[in-house]
Amino acid sequence: MKANIFDIKHFAVHDGPGIRTTVFFKGCPLKCRWCHNPESISAKKQLGYLLHKCVGCGKCVAACPQGAHTFTPDGLHKFEREKCTACGACAKVCPADALSLYGKEAELEAVLTELLEDEDFYESSNGGVTLSGGECLIQADFCAELLKRLKENGIHTAVDTCGFVSREAIDKVLPYTDLFLYDMKAFDDDVHIRCTGQSNKCILENLSYIDKCGGKTEIRIPFVPDYNSDQIEKIAGFLSTLKNLTKIKILPYHNYAGTKYKSLDMPDTLPEKLPEVCEIKEAENMLSTFGLEIAK
Amino acid sequence: MLWNRFEEDRAKLNLYLNPNFEAGSGISDRDAVVDGVMDLLKSMEGEPHQLIKARAIEYVLDNAAIEVNPVDWFGFNFCGWYTVSQAGEAKRHKNIRGPLQVLCNYWESELEHTPEFDDACENFAETGAGVFWPDYDHSVPDWDSVIGLGFTGLLRRVKEKHNEKIENGTITPEQEIYYTSVEIAYEAVLRICNRFLECAKKHINDDEKMPVMIECLENICTDSPKTLYQYLTMTYFYHLFQEHVDRIQARTLGNLDVDGYPFYKADVEAGRLTRENAEELFRYFFEKYTNQGHTHSQPLYFGGFDENGDSLINELSYIMLDAYDKSCIVNPKLFIKVMPNTPDEFLKKALDMIRRGKNSIVFINEELGCRISRKLGRTEEETRRLVGTGCNNFASRGKETTPEHVYVNLAKGIELAFNNGVDFATGAFVGCKTGDVSEFKTFEDFKNAYIAQTEKLIDKAFIISDFYDSHLLDINPALLYSGSMPDSVNSGKDAYYDGVKYTNTVMFLSCHATAADSLMMVKKYVYDKKIITIEQLYNALKNNWEGYEDLRDMILKDEEKFGNNIDSVDNLACEMLNHFTNKVTSRKNKRGGHFVVNGESIWWAHFWAEKCAATPDGRMRGDMLSKNMSATIGQDKKGITALIKSVTKIDATNLAYGCPFDYMLHPSAVKGEDGLNAMLGLLRTFMKRGGYGYQGNVQDADTLRDAQNRPEKYPNLQVRISGWSWFFTQMEKEFQDEFIKRAEMAG
Structure with a gap:
């Protein structure tokens, strides 16, 4: 069994309790304006190219079977993405890490083996494994099998999801998931559509469903001024009806991902305005007035 | 006002840099004190060194000017004190640690070298094969005797044993000299304490602290300590005299939280002291060591366990951490013994300090220490009460003197195997003949040559160590130190010779990771994949990779290096370490003990860099070798969990006298409660x-700036903000700048 993933991050500290290893799956049904992992959106493999790191050695030219890399007569590196098949040959030889391949076909057994390597760390810290993305539940069969195998090994499991997935996908992973890290971007549907390109109807329904089935959730609210900053009270009202919610985290928006957009030749959709500390505090206070526990 | 004055007094606490000796109290010119010692040496030429040293101690303590600083609880200084930095960094190992250093230098220069010793030393340090010196730095007095008996009690114990031996007619001439010398030294200590007392009495009205300080000095002159303040003063005085006059490092100040707790408890019960007072007292105490300014820093240690196995971390442990936290200092440095039942709360408090950049703290695995102790044949009682003896090592309490004379560079053997025993840079023959590199037809051939070269360096280290071990008593008899050690007093023999139960000698085997990575790359690229020939690799190394840049890039990118949790290379590192530690530990030393191993490299990983040719792991001449137990910088590409797994595959019981691991984390990776729990x-x-010592950094803006300028040094510097993560060095400059700014703001 195979999945398309773009990273396995060891010593992940903010993706659930304790020390965790996070598997990042490639592909996402939403197009959040503030997405900080743009390499996760496309389900296909992609080549990342950081112009500022290129040392002009020309090794990629020789390595590329498609002729996607060339040098102009004045010595400038030119990369033609339309010719690129994301085979990764150039990334392998690039000495400056200017080229990197996002996405690989990963075998379940290999992923599981790598995840089990850090078992000692999970045990010492009450940590475990988190499946994230992108949206991991697009590849729900793989996730369900992986989670099942992890549970057989006594590992705590978390699924980080945007919730914009089918009920079947939720059902597949529910029995093997100890905690859902569930994103809540907006309550009003029109706001949600403006921010992510999709309706939140099934997101809210899926969250209620997970809660009703007894699935534990930790809610994450990205706080993006002018986009969803007026949604906190409504979100809080909705969340206060849940029974199995463990805590809520506000994720203040940062714009550092600009480099990644450039490296993928993707249009930068990042909002300009950053949240002020006082706005975050205000939002947390609002959540607290609904009796919700805020994670620091 | 007695208390709440530390911040106000702080500027007036450094007597060492700004002495203000009491008029008429003695010689106030340090050079004149040294001249007096030299005159004494000339006048006693031919007498036993112990006796000359005793008279020299007496001369300094009786004649050096003294001062009492009324605003400092520990404001007792005398003109017999030199900082390491005053002597100059260049003279690190011949440094003036006190006025009696001239005796050591003279006696060392007088030693008759054997041809074997000269041969072993030749080009050894110059080529970065290792480094050596006679070591008086890693000793811990028996603090139980010092605190339990006081100076008067220590002297009484020596005299009683002396008399006993005279009366039963068993005393030898050597023992007579030993006892007489130790007695002269301790009598002089008591006289200078009395001089401090008389001086303090003159200043009784200068500060409200003075009556308490006078009472303390009266106690020091007549008895053993009875209060926390007296306990710390006794520790301060003893350390000052042993370290700066006896010229034997008192390498840790003791188990201060555990040993000080009964005093603290009695003070609080009697209403003499509050928790806040105790914290303030420790701030003055720590400040003394900050001001002394040793380049190595002065360690003290925390924790331990009792006969029931319960943790000994107590209220005073927390008070001391609070005091340290408030003072923002790096000296003294803290050594925390960790057992599975050491409270999480205490460890988290220390880890949080590290996270906030107060990282002069090392955690040492006491459970492992106990396993090592049993393996070395120590008794259960000795095992239970291990002392910290330095930056990160254990010894048995009051029964062990373990000098550390020689460091061997395990990476040097790679160069020597390539060049038939000859150093590339100097042409000096420092290893042994293992044949021309073109004769190595298999990896085993190459590995055997490497082992032979390294064993040759270890053999040289044995010869150098044996020489110093045989002459420790000639160079620097340890009088005050020996007087604190019960075994030494009972046997009438110097604690640096065979006057204590355990007389092992440490040898350092450093830079294992660079050696293992190099072996792995030779195996893989020359013999397994046959990408290059051994001759080509020889040329690449000889030319510092010039003309072989592509090959070097390929090798640098190869992750099959120590620190990435890859069994092939990790096992190679373990195999080599096990092989060499077996060789070292099966050898007896010249003081009735064995050789034991420490895996540290400390600053030698840096100082040897220029002396060591390029290595097959992609390292160029001048690049740092692997530090302590960690990976070669830049070669661990898979993060801290993989690095810890690699490091802990090594059987640390073979590296019985220490092997610290250094980690590096970014503050954003460990922020918040989640981050602390992860730490x-x-x-x-x-x-x-089964790791041994654990120390590290949570990096600040300065490091980030360095990472920006030299990204190759920091491939692992992980930056994480909530759910977003990337490597710092892959960010564009403008974003790095922004991030640095944030780090500055956070600091």
Whole structure:
């Protein structure tokens, strides 16, 4: 069994309790304006190219079977993405890490083996494994099998999801998931559509469903001024009806991902305005007035 | 006002840099004190060194000017004190540690070298094969005797044993000299304490602290300490005299939290002291060591366990951490013994300090220490009460003197195997003949040559160590130190010779990771994949990779290096370390003990860099070798969990006298309560897997700036903000700048 993933991050500290290893799956049904992992959106493999790191050695030219890399007569590196098949040959030889391949076909057994390597760390810290993305539940069969195998090994499991997935996908992973890290971007549907390109109807329904089935959730609210900053009270009202919610985290928006957009030749959709500390505090206070526990 | 004055007094506490000796109290010119010692040496030429040293101690303590600083609880200084930095960094190992250093230098220069010794030393340090000196730095007095008996009690114990031996007619001439010398030294100590008392009495009205300080000095002159303040003063005085006059480092100040607790408890019960007072007292105490300014820093240690196995971390442990936290200092440095039942709360408090950049703290695995102790044949009682003896090592309390004379560079053997025993840079023959590199037809051939070269360096280290071990008593008899050690007093023999139960000698085997990575790359690229020939690799190394840049890039990108949790290379590192530690530990030393191993490299990984040719792991001449137990910088590409797994595959019981591991984390990776819990999880996992010492950094803006300028040094510097993560060095400059700014703001 195979999945398309773009990273396995060891010593992940903010993706659930304790020390965790996070598997990042490639592909996402939403197009959040503030997405900080743009390499996760496309389900296909992609080549990342950081112009500022290129040392002009020309090794990629020789390595590329498609002729996607060339040098102009004045010595400038030119990369033609339309010719690129994301085979990764150039990334392998690039000495400056200017080229990197996002996405690989990963075998379940290999992923599981790598995840089990850090078992000692999970045990010492009450940590475990988190499946994230992108949206991991697009590849729900793989996730369900992986989670099942992890549970057989006594590992705590978390699924980080945007919730914009089918009920079947939720059902597949529910029995093997100890905690859902569930994103809540907006309550009003029109706001949600403006921010992510999709309706939140099934997101809210899926969250209620997970809660009703007894699935534990930790809610994450990205706080993006002018986009969803007026949604906190409504979100809080909705969340206060849940029974199995463990805590809520506000994720203040940062714009550092600009480099990644450039490296993928993707249009930068990042909002300009950053949240002020006082706005975050205000939002947390609002959540607290609904009796919700805020994670620091 | 007695208390709440530390911040106000702080500027007036450094007597060492700004002495203000009491008029008429003695010689106030340090050079004149040294001249007096030299005159004494000339006048006693031919007498036993112990006796000359005793008279020299007496001369300094009786004649040096003294001062009492009325605003400093520990404001007792005398003109017999030199900082390491005053002597100059260049003279690090001949440094003036006190006025009696001239005796050591003279006696060392007088030693008759054997041809074997000269041969072993030749080009050894110059080529970065290793480094050596006679070591009086890693000793811990028997603090139980010092605190339990006081100076008067220590002197009484020596005299009683002396008399006993005279009366039963068993005393030898050597013992007579020993006892007489130790008695002269301790009598002089008591006289200078009385001089401090008389001086203090003159200043009784200068500060409200003075009556308490006078009472303390009266106690020091007549008895053993009875209060926390007296306990700390006794510790201060003893350390000052042993370290700066006896010229034997008192390498840790003791188990201050555990040994000080009964005094603290009695003070609080009697209403003499509050928790806040105790914290303030420790701030003055720590400040003394900050001001002394040793380049190595002065360690003290925390924790331990009692006969029931319960943790000894107590209220005073927390008070001391609070005091340290408030003072923002790096000296003294803290050594925390960790058992599975050491409270999480205490460890998290220390880890949080590290996270905030107060990182002069090392965690040492006491459970492992106990396993090592049993392996070395120590008794259960000795095992239970291990002392910290330095930056990160254990010894048995009051029964062990373990000098550390020689460091061997395990990476040097790679160069020597390539060049038939000859150093590339100087042409000096420092290894042995293992044949021309073109004759190595298999990896085993190459590995055997490497082993032979390294064994040759170890053999040289044995010869150098044996020479110093045989002459420790000639160079620097340890009088005050010996007087604190019960075994030494009972046997009438110097604690640096065979006057104590355990007389092992440490040898350092450093830079294992660079050696293992190099072996792995030779195996893979020359013999397994046959990408290059051994002759080509020889040329690449000889030419510092010039003309072989592509090959070097390929090798640098190869992750099959120590620190990435890859069994092939990790096992190679373990195999080599096990082989060499077996060789070292099966050898007896010249003081009735064995050789034991420490895996540290400290600053030598840096100082040897220029002396060592390029290595097959992609390292160029001048690049740092692997530091302590960690990976070669830049070669661990898979993060801290993989690095910890690699490091803890090594059987640390073979590296019985220390092998610290250095980690580096970014503050954003460990922020918040989650981050602190993760730091604890790393520490607990490291300990559970049998790691030895654990120390590290949570980097600040300065490091980020360095990472920006030299990204190749920081491939692992992980930056994480909530759910977003990337490597710092892959960010564009403008974003790095922004991030640096944030780090500055956070600091």
